[in-house]
Amino acid sequence: MGTFPFQWPMDPASSAGIDASFLPSLLPPPAAPAAGSDDSVSYYGAPQMHPASLPDLAAPFPSRDAAADLAMRRAEEEVAGIRLVHLLMSCAGAVEAGDHALASAQLADANASLAALSTASGIGRVAVHFTDALSRRLFFSPTSTPQPPAAATDAAFLYHHFYEACPYLKFAHFTANQAILEAFHGCDAVHVVDFSIMQGLQWPALIQALALRPGGPPFLRITGIGPPSPPGRDDLRDVGLRLADLARSVRVRFSFRGVAANTLDEVQPWMLQVSPGEAVAVNSVLQLHRLLADHHHHAPIDAVLDCVASLNPKILTVVEQEADHNKPGFLDRFTEALFYYSAVFDSLDASGTASPMAEAYLQREICDIVCNDGPARAERHEPLSRWRDRLARAGLTAVPLGPSALRQARMLVGLASGEGHSVEEADGCLTLGWHGRPLFSASAWQASPAVAVDGEEDNPHNSNTSNVSSSGGDSNNSAGSSSNGKSRSSGVVGAAGNMFL
Amino acid sequence: MCMGGPPAPPRQEQQDAVLEVRVQLLGGGSVHNINDNADILSEILARLDGRSLAAAAGVCRLWAAVSRRDAVWEELCLRHVGPASGPAAAGHATRTVVAALGGYRRLYRLCLGPALDRLGRAGALAHAQARERLSLSLSLSLFSIDCYERLGGAGGGGAGAGRQQPPSSLLFLCKPVDVS
Numbered sequence: 001m002g003t004f005p006f007q008w009p010m011d012p013a014s015s016a017g018i019d020a021s022f023l024p025s026l027l028p029p030p031a032a033p034a035a036g037s038d039d040s041v042s043y044y045g046a047p048q049m050h051p052a053s054l055p056d057l058a059a060p061f062p063s064r065d066a067a068a069d070l071a072m073r074r075a076e077e078e079v080a081g082i083r084l085v086h087l088l089m090s091c092a093g094a095v096e097a098g099d100h101a102l103a104s105a106q107l108a109d110a111n112a113s114l115a116a117l118s119t120a121s122g123i124g125r126v127a128v129h130f131t132d133a134l135s136r137r138l139f140f141s142p143t144s145t146p147q148p149p150a151a152a153t154d155a156a157f158l159y160h161h162f163y164e165a166c167p168y169l170k171f172a173h174f175t176a177n178q179a180i181l182e183a184f185h186g187c188d189a190v191h192v193v194d195f196s197i198m199q200g201l202q203w204p205a206l207i208q209a210l211a212l213r214p215g216g217p218p219f220l221r222i223t224g225i226g227p228p229s230p231p232g233r234d235d236l237r238d239v240g241l242r243l244a245d246l247a248r249s250v251r252v253r254f255s256f257r258g259v260a261a262n263t264l265d266e267v268q269p270w271m272l273q274v275s276p277g278e279a280v281a282v283n284s285v286l287q288l289h290r291l292l293a294d295h296h297h298h299a300p301i302d303a304v305l306d307c308v309a310s311l312n313p314k315i316l317t318v319v320e321q322e323a324d325h326n327k328p329g330f331l332d333r334f335t336e337a338l339f340y341y342s343a344v345f346d347s348l349d350a351s352g353t354a355s356p357m358a359e360a361y362l363q364r365e366i367c368d369i370v371c372n373d374g375p376a377r378a379e380r381h382e383p384l385s386r387w388r389d390r391l392a393r394a395g396l397t398a399v400p401l402g403p404s405a406l407r408q409a410r411m412l413v414g415l416a417s418g419e420g421h422s423v424e425e426a427d428g429c430l431t432l433g434w435h436g437r438p439l440f441s442a443s444a445w446q447a448s449p450a451v452a453v454d455g456e457e458d459n460p461h462n463s464n465t466s467n468v469s470s471s472g473g474d475s476n477n478s479a480g481s482s483s484n485g486k487s488r489s490s491g492v493v494g495a496a497g498n499m500f501l
Numbered sequence: 502m503c504m505g506g507p508p509a510p511p512r513q514e515q516q517d518a519v520l521e522v523r524v525q526l527l528g529g530g531s532v533h534n535i536n537d538n539a540d541i542l543s544e545i546l547a548r549l550d551g552r553s554l555a556a557a558a559g560v561c562r563l564w565a566a567v568s569r570r571d572a573v574w575e576e577l578c579l580r581h582v583g584p585a586s587g588p589a590a591a592g593h594a595t596r597t598v599v600a601a602l603g604g605y606r607r608l609y610r611l612c613l614g615p616a617l618d619r620l621g622r623a624g625a626l627a628h629a630q631a632r633e634r635l636s637l638s639l640s641l642s643l644f645s646i647d648c649y650e651r652l653g654g655a656g657g658g659g660a661g662a663g664r665q666q667p668p669s670s671l672l673f674l675c676k677p678v679d680v681s
Contacts, residue, residue, distance in 0.1 A: 164669055174642065201670070204649035205642035211598050212641070242652045246645070249601040411639050415616055416673050 161357030197224030400428025
């Protein structure tokens with residue numbers, strides 16, 4: 001008969017020691033505990049152990065010391081982890097206060113602490129990224145880019161791995177698709193605008209669902225916005241061709257258009273070529289927060305939301321990180337990020353297989369939050385409550401996501417991970433969290449009836465002008481002038497073309 | 502068992518009864534074999550579970566051909582995750598779409614089978630429970646993503662070479678579940 005150490009919970013709160021009350025279904029410890037050490041609990045294996053075998057275990061056995069050692073090492077690690085967190089936070093405080101010397105000293109301490117921890121799991125795994133980011137911030141000049149600008153292929157590659165390794169992006173896609181599907185009910189011509197098409201992984205499921213909807217599929221158009229491709233390649237076109245292939249095989253009339261733009265505020269409504277009479281859905285997965293950067297006292301978010309409202313969409317689906325990483329104070333931001341990403345890394349840990357690429361994806365975000373400031377910082381996550389306010393101010397009203405979306409999300413999350421993840425619904429929005437900590441939120445919006453412009457002209461230019469005047473904003477009047485205003489203008493990728501079936 | 506008339510010697514009567522039943526079964530002399538009719542075989546195999554059905558393909562050429570019929574796998578799939586009203590309700594449109602995406606047999610192999618295994622680890626999974634944890638629409642959505650990945654690089658031309666990754670969106674179904 002052997003004894004087996006059971007899984008230690010990651011929660012430091014339970015480091016007070018394991019006693020028999022933690023093991024209700026197992027046998028009580030033998031009558032001869034080791035003196036002094038409160039790690040004297042013996043571990044039992046399968047609960048099927050017969051009580052008659054207990055006397056055999058009462059005698060001291062060789063693995064007991066190993067178990068006690070393991071327990072002590074675990075306790076040490078937890079203490080080291082907590083100390084490391086404190087060190088990182090003090091370092092961040094010193095950075096905020098501008099005390100470079102103190103910050104470097106604390107960072108050196110933190111690195112030393114890190115050496116004592118295993119960086120393979122737990123707090124060590126996420127802390128190593130934060131210490132790296134702090135080093136970059138302290139020892140690189142803020143004007144030079146700490147990392148080479150992300151090549152589009154690298155970003156796509158990491159995104160794909162993040163998609164596979166954890167359920168967050170799948171949750172985003174499936175929930176948004178469900179809302180879009182419901183909004184398109186009864187429409188014969190539908191147009192989806194995707195703020196970040198990437199490899200188009202969100203859309204096969206929508207195409208299939210539209211193919212199967214009662215009454216037959218509508219005519220589907222997808223406009224995918226993405227970064228410009230390096231010369232010699234046309235990623236947007238490739239994605240469009242694949243989606244067209246799939247749509248053709250399930251007999252959905254389909255057309256794709258790619259719009260290459262580096263940032264969303266470069267996209268003007270006329271580029272999207274919304275036809276009259278078609279139902280428009282705008283899909284934004286983890287994109288809106290990038291628009292909160294303050295460019296010359298003017299955040300692009302308002303312009304983009306006005307643009308969206310001007311399209312008069314049937315639905316706008318928004319998925320964002322549920323975190324507050326846009327606080328002005330560095331220490332606040334740092335602390336929030338530390339706890340947020342600890343939860344995310346924890347969930348990656350628990351999924352069983354290591355995924356260094358998914359970690360690299362997250363590491364980029366961490367680096368951006370810690371190292372960059374001002375216009376350079378793109379990862380400006382804000383909690384759902386603040387997004388609600390913003391979207392309401394832009395003239396959009398919330399559309400509750402409905403029970404099918406919740407059910408589907410729960411099914412998906414149940415499949416994708418063992419335990420730990422949970423989907424909650426609040427005020428018509430869904431959040432996906434890890435052990436009670438919400439990490440991502442999904443919501444849906446539509447143009448408020450009051451803002452909707454009636455009598456839209458066929459000419460997209462005309463409709464655009466009339467929308468600008470009705471929304472009354474000082475948003476860029478894109479009829480002609482400003483598209484030339486930007487020197488490296490986005491330019492519509494005509495080559496992506498319309499692929500009619 | 503009611504007996505009219507004077508009781509005959511019991512053993513003789515039993516033997517007669519047995520002989521009579523046997524004659525009826527044997528159809529008056531010929532032997533029925535499930536391999537005689539592919540449709541009957543199909544009906545029988547359609548009631549198997551996934552693993553047994555896959556194993557059935559190795560029995561003989563006839564079984565291989567019949568167990569590869571998509572209709573057989575369709576019954577299996579719909580039994581697990583079809584609409585509650587029964588497999589027939591799924592309809593022709595679904596069949597067309599599933600065929601376009603690769604067929605029910607593939608749907609089971611890549612998607613439903615691993616998913617059911619995964620859910621089944623949590624305990625014995627009755628059919629009714631399976632429908633709560635997994636729906637046909639969800640399975641089809643996942644299947645369509647996999648199908649899309651397999652299309653990868655089509656039309657990418659030279660740019661696609663060296664960038665192609667094997668389809669991996671369904672791998673999460675096969676990863677071991679931490680049931681601690």
